[in-house]
Amino acid sequence: MTAKYVDIDKSLIRNLSKRSNLWGFWLTFHVWAVIITAGLLFILWPNPFSFVLAVIIIGSRQHGLAILMHDAAHSALFEDRKINDFVGKWLLAAPYGGDLKAYRKYHLVHHKYTQTDRDPDLVLSNKFPVTKQSLIRKFLRDISGITFLRIQIATFRLRRGKDVSLKGTDAFEATSFWPTLITNAVILGTLTFAGCWWAYFALWLLPHMTVFWVVLRLRNIAEHAMTDHSDNPLTHARTTKTNWLTRSILSPYWVNYHVEHHAYMFVPCFNLPKLHKAFEGDGYDKKMDCKSGYIQVLKSVLVPA
Template structure:
């Protein structure tokens, strides 16, 4: 790494980078518990407010599954490779329609070529800043399901589109199996309709909007000169943002790029270590997701 790169001593990094089967199991349980708990809230107390809450929470947890799958793809959610592969494939990626192996191939290119012409994620960030009207149109397409169907169609045809890593062309077996089990389980409980109203509907809409906002926050309007402090962004996340937009410490994105072998559950510790080492003032850092969206929409 260059002289300007974030460098922490091995004695500092070693405990921060330690993987934990307990944490991996707990977060996998948590993402599913919140999803089922939110759905149960609406089923037991059906009204518009509980539906909106369930819709937002489930969509954010589907995003959370993608975040935890990302860690499994890096091999850091659990200690063992077998657990990372099994849980990442079947419990995290497949339920929302993703494939971890295809994602890993795509994502490692992003790490190797961040914010360069070879970065497969560059089209996601290069279009910003844009106009307020353009950003509004993009979010409307997300929230009305248009983006979802566009990406799904592209994945079936094998066409690479911006954002298509969320639904990479791959084996459909884990996706079909997990979703059939999910539907069958809900049907056995007498709430078959919940699969469509409380799983597919958030996945097709809120999940896509959250994914776009996350992508904007991570790399839009960041450096393209290879500066490791400026080619990714860390965004401070409020409690509401952590619940509905950026769960599981995904907001610490610069730290992840600096040390991609650090599990998500230790990124706050890594952030503090980098701050204590005097790097915070050099980092691409924003104080809220609202501020990022303001920067991304110029007029």
């Protein structure tokens, strides 16, 4: 289907689609190194500024775990499939409450039926446009922990066999239990052994309850809200250009190149910048939905004043 709209040199795509164990290990190390360093920032220099900064960085890199898990779901993070699935499940998905197997199953359906009635992620984008007040309320629910609590309550009901209305991203997160319990017990145990048990609640749970959901919502909006309901990857997904600061907090690991990902979903994240340049070289950048930053994205999904 992509070939109808995008025709990049096939040899280049084959080259860009090559997996790399070295890259996979580096990115996994990097995301955890950033989380640990941010936590140490407050533990070693405790003050209000370092606490807020640590919570923002850790919450955004918990989202980074989800981004790399997404690559693992495409079997694109490691060349070795067993390593890919092990790391994707235990080091990336489980710590923040995700489930690699469930996500892979549902996410590939999203790619097959993007922005159609059969897209499991349509619930995330079809509510737009919204008013500015509505958008603010959504982000306030996220940063206050209400979104987190809503999902936990629905998850509890789901595991007891009761009907819930979870869809899209929320639904696959509700399926995991034991891997999340085990990995979080390891995190809590490690912090307790280090003499700072409190950091699990202040520097792991709190960022996940707040910042994580803010960033995830912004990503979901940027990727598909107010895009075309068609089979054209140039217009049913959106790429967002970023600077170093927004890349660090909002779109690490090249997740902002979403048109490119939908056109060639097996290209690993670390090669998406090269794929974007190929798009530019062939003139597709002028045909694709591309915004110059997240402020422009948010403006584009609001009801006109």
